[in-house]
Amino acid sequence: MDIIIKENYEQMSAYAAKIIAKLIRSKPDCVLGLATGSTPIGTYQELVRMHQQEGLDFSQVTVFNLDEYLGIGMDLEKPYHLDQSYARFMYEELFKHVNIKPENIYLPDGLTKDPEEFCHWYEEQIKRVGGIDLQLLGLGRDGHWAFNEPGSSLTSRTRVQVLDQQTLDDNYEAFYKKANIDRSQMPQLAITMGIGTILEARSILMIVNGAHKADIVAKCLEGPITSQVTASAIQLHPGQITVVLDEAAASKLTRIDHYKHVERLKRQYGLAIVD
Ligand code: GLP
Numbered sequence: 001m002d003i004i005i006k007e008n009y010e011q012m013s014a015y016a017a018k019i020i021a022k023l024i025r026s027k028p029d030c031v032l033g034l035a036t037g038s039t040p041i042g043t044y045q046e047l048v049r050m051h052q053q054e055g056l057d058f059s060q061v062t063v064f065n066l067d068e069y070l071g072i073g074m075d076l077e078k079p080y081h082l083d084q085s086y087a088r089f090m091y092e093e094l095f096k097h098v099n100i101k102p103e104n105i106y107l108p109d110g111l112t113k114d115p116e117e118f119c120h121w122y123e124e125q126i127k128r129v130g131g132i133d134l135q136l137l138g139l140g141r142d143g144h145w146a147f148n149e150p151g152s153s154l155t156s157r158t159r160v161q162v163l164d165q166q167t168l169d170d171n172y173e174a175f176y177k178k179a180n181i182d183r184s185q186m187p188q189l190a191i192t193m194g195i196g197t198i199l200e201a202r203s204i205l206m207i208v209n210g211a212h213k214a215d216i217v218a219k220c221l222e223g224p225i226t227s228q229v230t231a232s233a234i235q236l237h238p239g240q241i242t243v244v245l246d247e248a249a250a251s252k253l254t255r256i257d258h259y260k261h262v263e264r265l266k267r268q269y270g271l272a273i274v275d
Helices: 009-026 041-054 086-093 115-128 165-176 195-199 211-222 230-236 256-268
Strands: 002-006 031-034 062-065 067-069 134-137 159-162 189-192 203-208 240-246
Touching: 002 009, 002 256, 009 041, 009 134, 009 203, 009 240, 041 086, 062 086, 062 115, 067 086, 115 159, 115 189, 195 230, 203 230, 211 230
Parallel strands: 002 240, 031 062, 031 134, 134 203, 203 240
Antiparallel strands: 067 189, 159 189
């Protein structure tokens, strides 16, 4: 596992975007797993900049999103801040700014009439395109990946999840409150890729910033693997794992010097995933 510690959010985002761009350049028809939340916004902004200024080409890229609230869907008639669907988030933060083809965008359908059938179909589509090359992930404050709340099986597949109180509180603060949407209007359920689904991605890129995540970052990366911190399953991934943190999020790790040493040596020997 490569743990890269950057000074701040901007540098974390730029580094994550570099990793994604490198994959797109080396495999133009790659399959990306994408995440929502406040954390990846800077990464998406940097990818948009690379598209606009450096010609980063999304025309053959396929994407699958991790999750979506159940009961809501994108409504372009509404102003962005009143549309809390993750589909709208992706559209506003990334898709509308780059040349990705609509038919290559797969998002969990929050308005599906048959969630179980939909989840099955979603898994089938991931298989049909040959699996996910790189899965981008944030980290929930309770240690979740996507909406795999504490207690989710570490082999779980795409399914409906009941959201945890901490997640509802955090997402209310980060998104709904600003839009003046009443808490009672927040969806309590979501469709989420499972931990087992995520672990099948050929590589993992997790980004985390902020002092409020420092405790959970330490549990996830240095603590025991447990369904109480579903992202601790990162320790089970057999492929390339890159974790990019800002200094605040890394501050409670016990082996910071070691991670920095590994990063330096990997650069020195040309083994770093990107410069
Ligand atoms: C939500 C999403 C997760 C995300 C998490 C953290 O719960 N379902 O995929 O990682 O929020 O969000 P933030 O980046 O805003 O801290």
